[in-house]
Amino acid sequence: MTSTAAADRSVRVDHLTKIFGSGTTAVRAVDDLSFEVGPGRVTGFLGPNGAGKTTTLRSLLGLVRPTSGGATIGGRRYDELERPAAVVGAALEAASFHPGRSARDHLRVYAPQVGVPDRRADDVLELVGLAPAADRRVGGFSLGMRQRLALATTLLADPPVLLLDEPANGLDPEGIAWLRGFLRSLAAQGRTVLVSSHVLPEVEQTVDDVVIVAHGRLVHASPLADLHRLARRRVRVASPDHAGLDALVHRAGWATAGPDAGAPPGDLVVLDQDAATVGAAAFEAGLVLHHLSGQDGSLEDVFLALTRPAPDGTVA
Structure with a gap:
């Protein structure tokens, strides 16, 4: 130059x-x-x-x-x-x-x-x-x-x-x-x-x-590496026993997020855990699961969360 x-x-x-x-x-x-x-x-x-x-x-x-x-x-x-x-x-x-x-x-x-x-x-x-x-x-x-x-x-x-x-x-x-x-x-x-x-x-x-x-x-x-660290793992879990699933999540102290668009009623999304951990806890509690799948957090999720307006109109 x-x-x-x-x-x-x-x-x-x-x-x-x-x-x-x-x-x-x-x-x-x-x-x-x-x-x-x-x-x-x-x-x-x-x-x-x-x-x-x-x-x-x-x-x-x-x-x-x-x-x-x-x-x-x-x-x-x-x-x-x-x-x-x-x-x-x-x-x-x-x-x-x-x-x-x-x-x-x-x-x-x-x-x-x-x-x-x-x-x-x-x-x-x-x-x-x-x-x-x-x-x-x-x-x-x-x-x-x-x-x-x-x-x-x-x-x-x-x-x-x-x-x-x-x-x-x-x-x-x-x-x-x-x-x-x-x-x-x-x-x-x-x-x-x-x-x-x-x-x-x-x-x-x-x-x-x-x-x-x-x-x-x-x-x-x-x-960019710091943004990656904000990405959270997600586990989508569903059970016919909605109350039992809610109680399990509450006892474990897991954070949850709203289910993805189009997900059946009663589905939960557990944050910061993997599918093996959630599945093992459900087995020990005798809870029947109809769905259990995990995914690593994506930067796109982080980006959308950062730029999505909050209910009061401010940026989250």
């Missing part, structure tokens, strides 16, 4: 609030949000659609003026950067390409704007695996090829920070696998990579850290 890019590579959001509109029609898109992302790691910026992810990224890039608080890249606001493209590369929306231009010519249009020579176009096409298609018209590109070209555009000025909004949208499994490896290779070079998504499984095998937001607020931030 360039010497310009060797400076502070952190991304910081500090008590960011953004309210669109006013009065009864006001929408609080981001609500006192704070987090920090560092170099050498891929960070997943996660949350349901409408959680405030895109507004936050646009605030980082100076495209949205915060109502209060702020957001910085390398310790400075975007409008304070002397050569912004050499500090941060961003792809926030579906990229627009002239269908009649070749991939190389598309990049050559942007090269002088970000202060790099035309030959840099071939370098980044090689990086994203599009060198064989350099002279093909973009109008004939698949969605996956367009995603790669969008990434090539963000890398033209060799920025140390990358902000990518839903980069896996519409990709097939092969494209997602390629993207996963590519982002990890960029982080391995010491870059800061922040990737937004509303689908946790899409980035689960890619990210090192997670920042999860819901309704504009931070609900969780940690290494």
